[in-house]
Amino acid sequence: xxxxxxxxxxxxxxxxxxxxxxxxxLGAETCDVLNPPDLDRIDGLILPGGESTTTGKLLLRYGLxxxxxxxxxxxxxIFGTCTGLILLSKHINRSNQYSLGLMDTGVxxxxxxxxxxxxxxxxxxxxxxxKPYHTVFIRAPYIDRAGPDVDVLLRYEDKILFxxxxxxxxxxxxxxxxxxxxVHEYFLQLIK
Amino acid sequence: xxxIQKQTGTFAVxxxxxxxxxxxxxxxxxxPEQARIAExxxxxxxxxxxRVPSDIRAQGGVARMSDPEMIIGIQQAVSIxxxxxxxxxxxxxxxxxxxxxxxFIDESEVLTPADxxxxxxxxxxxxxxxxxxxxxxxxxxxxxxxxxxxxxxGEAGTGxxxxxxxxxxQVNKDIQRVVSASLMELMTIAKEMGAPYELLLxxxxxxxxxxxxxxxxxxxTPADAALMMELGCDGVFVGSGIFKSDNPARRAKAxxxxxxxxxxxxxxxxxxxxxGEAMRGQSVAQMEEKDKIAGRGW
Numbered sequence: 001x002x003x004x005x006x007x008x009x010x011x012x013x014x015x016x017x018x019x020x021x022x023x024x025x026l027g028a029e030t031c032d033v034l035n036p037p038d039l040d041r042i043d044g045l046i047l048p049g050g051e052s053t054t055t056g057k058l059l060l061r062y063g064l065x066x067x068x069x070x071x072x073x074x075x076x077x078i079f080g081t082c083t084g085l086i087l088l089s090k091h092i093n094r095s096n097q098y099s100l101g102l103m104d105t106g107v108x109x110x111x112x113x114x115x116x117x118x119x120x121x122x123x124x125x126x127x128x129x130x131k132p133y134h135t136v137f138i139r140a141p142y143i144d145r146a147g148p149d150v151d152v153l154l155r156y157e158d159k160i161l162f163x164x165x166x167x168x169x170x171x172x173x174x175x176x177x178x179x180x181x182x183v184h185e186y187f188l189q190l191i192k
Numbered sequence: 193x194x195x196i197q198k199q200t201g202t203f204a205v206x207x208x209x210x211x212x213x214x215x216x217x218x219x220x221x222x223x224p225e226q227a228r229i230a231e232x233x234x235x236x237x238x239x240x241x242x243r244v245p246s247d248i249r250a251q252g253g254v255a256r257m258s259d260p261e262m263i264i265g266i267q268q269a270v271s272i273x274x275x276x277x278x279x280x281x282x283x284x285x286x287x288x289x290x291x292x293x294x295x296f297i298d299e300s301e302v303l304t305p306a307d308x309x310x311x312x313x314x315x316x317x318x319x320x321x322x323x324x325x326x327x328x329x330x331x332x333x334x335x336x337x338x339x340x341x342x343x344x345x346g347e348a349g350t351g352x353x354x355x356x357x358x359x360x361x362q363v364n365k366d367i368q369r370v371v372s373a374s375l376m377e378l379m380t381i382a383k384e385m386g387a388p389y390e391l392l393l394x395x396x397x398x399x400x401x402x403x404x405x406x407x408x409x410x411x412x413t414p415a416d417a418a419l420m421m422e423l424g425c426d427g428v429f430v431g432s433g434i435f436k437s438d439n440p441a442r443r444a445k446a447x448x449x450x451x452x453x454x455x456x457x458x459x460x461x462x463x464x465x466x467x468g469e470a471m472r473g474q475s476v477a478q479m480e481e482k483d484k485i486a487g488r489g490w
Binding site for chain 1: 196197198199200201202204205208209211212213214215216231234235236237271272273290293294295296318319320448449452453456
């Protein structure tokens with residue numbers, strides 16, 4: 001019997017409900033990840049948008065950081081959006097906040113500025129097809145440098161906004177806040 | 193490549209920031225040092241203000257927007273979003289806060305209202321607004337004016353959670369009524385609640401408010417915060433409750449953890465141990481009507 005794909009969503013804080021809704025629409029099962037044992041029951045993990053300083057601290061306090069990093073190194077697909085992108089990165093510019101350090105990238109936090117500079121825009125993302133993708137950026141970070149193993153999926157004004165490194169996927173924008181499920185579909189393909 | 197058109201200040205972007213704060217705690221702070229303690233404890237945002245509500249209550253006088261210098265000091269001290277309060281209806285205080293590049297404005301009944309008839313038309317601003325509400329009609333009127341986030345009013349500065357509980361229960365009850373009503377009944381409900389009809393349709397479809405809804409007003413302990421989450425709030429504002437207590441750093445951290453794990457009673461028990469005295473507070477039931485602030489705004 002083929003069982004359905006089961007995606008864990010780190011549920012300490014942030015846009016959990018929106019990711020859950022998109023995944024359910026795509027026919028995947030979801031479960032909230034709050035404690036280390038939750039990681040044993042999933043095929044992939046989403047690190048949602050939220051406040052990266054808050055999420056980083058809670059990951060450490062509840063002993064989730066190392067088990068997630070280990071799962072990522074062993075090949076579990078992990079998709080980070082916004083805060084999740086920061087958590088996946090090896091380097092965070094001018095900050096000593098915690099990160100999982102899985103992707104060979106450097107990130108600039110709040111890189112577009114404060115909330116007044118948050119924006120939405122249609123962006124071309126060839127890996128998702130010809131139709132542009134409507135992206136929403138909220139106090140967003142971007143990747144300013146990436147190692148040779150990182151595939152850049154969206155670059156805008158020299159800023160890397162969407163990238164993949166093997167089983168790891170990172171977006172500076174919020175695909176969970178739009179109705180277009182192509183980014184989540186792309187992530188689910190990493191699992192199959 | 194075709195030209196990319198960036199749009200700022202859209203409702204999606206305003207509402208989006210509130211979505212990112214969900215499951216988090218927003219703390220009142222009056223100086224950069226408190227802001228750093230809040231960030232270190234895991235706050236998702238801070239509210240910069242000159243006096244916490246319990247001091248406004250105790251000292252009386254007119255409560256206004258904070259000194260820009262103090263707000264800037266707090267913005268420089270932390271990397272998390274910084275919110276600030278404008279008086280109800282005070283368009284210019286809101287514009288000043290927007291000019292300061294504040295991340296969220298609270299059009300707040302905690303300050304002395306500047307207009308006793310009209311609230312700010314929040315759709316005119318790039319910066320998002322949060323407003324207080326005691327019931328669904330009030331919440332939808334604020335959303336109709338452009339608020340991107342709602343919070344219960346509670347009774348600020350008392351340390352008594354009863355009013356916040358009353359307000360979220362009322363909102364939930366009103367939403368249940370809308371969800372179970374037939375379409376034929378909806379316009380009459382709109383009239384009774386004083387709520388925009390189109391927003392009621394959205395509530396009926398979603399089964400909840402169309403924007404994020406936080407608890408505020410009287411939260412003093414980790415258990416209070418978890419209670420508000422249990423009742424369906426998306427996150428919690430803590431005003432006087434943290435920095436008017438014995439050990440703000442520990443209490444702040446404990447409240448953050450209780451909100452993230454609000455269904456885990458043993459964890460809440462653990463983080464609640466030996467926090468020292470909570471803010472002394474005052475029971476709302478023993479207050480006179482004239483001393484309550486939740487009635488400001490409509």
